Amino acid sequence: VAADCELTSGDFFPFPISLDFGQLRYTTIKGSINSLSLYWRGNNIGMLKVFDVFEIDRLQVSEQLFGTTNMSHVGVRDFVQRRGPLIGGKVCLFTDFVGSISSRYDTPDCVKKNIQKRSWKTVIGFATRNVPHRGHEYLLRNYQNQADGMLIQPTLAQKKPGQYTETAIRTAFKYLIQSTLGSEKYVLSFLPARSLNAGPREALLQAVIRRNYGCSHFIIGRDHSGFGGFYGQYEAQELAAKYANRLGIKIIAAREPFYCGICNRISSDEMCDHLTTKPSNITRLSSSAIRSAQRCNIDVPDHVFDLDLQSALSHVQLFY
Numbered sequence: 015v016a017a018d019c020e021l022t023s024g025d026f027f028p029f030p031i032s033l034d035f036g037q038l039r040y041t042t043i044k045g046s047i048n049s050l051s052l053y054w055r056g057n058n059i060g061m062l063k064v065f066d067v068f069e070i071d072r073l074q075v076s077e078q079l080f081g082t083t084n085m086s087h088v089g090v091r092d093f094v095q096r097r098g099p100l101i102g103g104k105v106c107l108f109t110d111f112v113g114s115i116s117s118r119y120d121t122p123d124c125v126k127k128n129i130q131k132r133s134w135k136t137v138i139g140f141a142t143r144n145v146p147h148r149g150h151e152y153l154l155r156n157y158q159n160q161a162d163g164m165l166i167q168p169t170l171a172q173k174k175p176g177q178y179t180e181t182a183i184r185t186a187f188k189y190l191i192q193s194t195l196g197s198e199k200y201v202l203s204f205l206p207a208r209s210l211n212a213g214p215r216e217a218l219l220q221a222v223i224r225r226n227y228g229c230s231h232f233i234i235g236r237d238h239s240g241f242g243g244f245y246g247q248y249e250a251q252e253l254a255a256k257y258a259n260r261l262g263i264k265i266i267a268a269r270e271p272f273y274c275g276i277c278n279r280i281s282s283d284e285m286c287d288h289l290t291t292k293p294s295n296i297t298r299l300s301s302s303a304i305r306s307a308q309r310c311n312i313d314v315p316d317h318v319f320d321l322d323l324q325s326a327l328s329h330v331q332l333f334y
């Protein structure tokens with residue numbers, strides 16, 4: 015998977031899902047691993063039947079997955095510093111856990127049934143790890159006519175200081191659908207997954223996940239799942255184009271939305287050329303800049319972040 019985006023079965027797969035163990039813990043249980051109990055938030059939720067325990071060259075694999083071995087990349091650092099072997103095997107989840115989790119996070123079957131019920135033949139998947147700003151709203155409106163419907167599926171990542179809370183993301187998207195977009199063409203669902211910050215490879219993984227949730231299309235935007243300028247602006251879209259006939263889902267390559275003061279609306283370089291000709295009139299829509307402002311209680315203007323949405327979030331804890 016790391017080298018060629020391919021499983022031993024020959025199927026396409028862009029990013030290995032591995033269980034890192036750490037050298038210390040591995041040494042204490044070495045020789046006795048046939049199966050492992052899996053815990054989530056303190057509850058035993060299933061088993062891992064162990065097929066394989068193996069070492070990898072973490073720097074080499076980092077280069078393949080993240081495109082760099084630079085330790086200032088948070089994904090690389092996390093991956094390299096874990097050390098120790100990886101464990102491969104078959105995950106078996108207990109049915110009561112699957113039942114309990116599906117009430118908070120829809121399973122693929124549940125989402126696919128919903129799509130079927132609406133008789134949608136084509137569905138565009140949209141993913142983000144942020145509370146939506148005007149740019150997200152623009153993408154959701156701009157592409158809705160290209161399919162029967164859209165699946166908005168924000169990723170609820172692990173709790174990290176400075177990141178939006180799960181409650182904030184849930185509240186914001188529910189507000190957006192109920193008050194702005196309408197539920198006729200949009201289905202909302204949430205995906206629990208950690209952020210890998212792996213840029214292009216992660217974008218492809220997100221596409222494959224949305225395919226498995228019943229989407230026919232997936233939007234990849236500018237610097238999708240990127241981190242700190244390590245990837246080219248549209249590198250994820252280029253990698254998606256390379257694997258276009260193996261992904262099993264069509265990619266919509268979205269240009270970066272920005273606010274143009276001359277056109278007085280959210281635009282993109284396909285809509286106007288003011289980003290290059292009149293750059294001083296352009297406001298870039300950056301989630302990290304918006305988060306910084308909100309953390310310091312600095313007002314974010316309505317053309318960047320919907321003021322009514324800000325009010326809807328006023329009673330919610332925004333950040334971890």
Ligand SMILES: [Zn+2]
Binds near residue numbers: 275278288289
């Ligand atoms: Zn313009």
